[in-house]
Amino acid sequence: MVRTEINLFLKNLPGELAKLTLLLSENQINIDAITIQDATSYVEELFKARGKALKRHATAASYGIIQKDSEQFALVRLLTSDTDKTLDLLTQADYFYEITPVMAIELDNQPGTLAATAKKIGDAGINISYVYGSVSAADGKTLFVFHPEDIDLAARVFKRADA
Numbered sequence: 001m002v003r004t005e006i007n008l009f010l011k012n013l014p015g016e017l018a019k020l021t022l023l024l025s026e027n028q029i030n031i032d033a034i035t036i037q038d039a040t041s042y043v044e045e046l047f048k049a050r051g052k053a054l055k056r057h058a059t060a061a062s063y064g065i066i067q068k069d070s071e072q073f074a075l076v077r078l079l080t081s082d083t084d085k086t087l088d089l090l091t092q093a094d095y096f097y098e099i100t101p102v103m104a105i106e107l108d109n110q111p112g113t114l115a116a117t118a119k120k121i122g123d124a125g126i127n128i129s130y131v132y133g134s135v136s137a138a139d140g141k142t143l144f145v146f147h148p149e150d151i152d153l154a155a156r157v158f159k160r161a162d163a
Contacts, residue, residue: 002155003104004083005145008090008097009073010036020076023089030081033104033145035132036074077132079104079145103146103154109136114144124157126150 010016017036024031079102080086090097107113114133121128126148133144148154 001104001158002101002151003079003145004099005102005147006076006078006080006083006086006090006097006099008076008078008095010076010095012038012072012074016074020095023093024080024086027085027089029086029089032079032081033132033134033143034076034078035145036076038074077145079143100147101151103148103151103158105144105146105158106141107133107144109140109142117144117146120157121146121148121154124153126154126157 010020021031083099087097087099105117107117118128118131129147129149131144131146134142136142146154
């Protein structure tokens with residue numbers, strides 16, 4: 001199922017995650033999936049990609065500045081129960097965010113289900129940029145979020161599988 005992932009930068013300070021999650025919970029918004037990482041690698045890759053597109057090469061000093069600045073932030077990727085309301089709240093609270101389409105797929109919590117799903121995507125010739133998942137009881141379902149390079153093709157692959 002195609003869902004909208006919210007990517008935002010969070011200050012890397014004590015209490016910032018609590019502030020974000022409290023904002024959502026006070027407005028009856030559930031977090032369906034979340035991953036948080038240091039923003040350094042994300043910012044470096046973004047800088048490299050933009051440098052290639054503009055036919056520029058980043059200097060070593062540029063990378064040092066990027067690393068120092070990005071250490072002050074964490075990259076948060078999340079799916080919520082109400083994307084539109086979440087975006088309104090984030091805007092009102094002055095968070096910097098962007099959205100991207102992802103595949104959110106419920107899998108059985110059994111050995112091999114993630115492998116089978118990744119194989120299905122790979123067999124269709126689609127690269128997976130990143131993936132993260134949830135944890136549940138052994139007999140339950142887990143939610144995995146995939147960011148494929150071709151979201152439309154990935155959605156068609158899984159639509160055919162469900163038919």
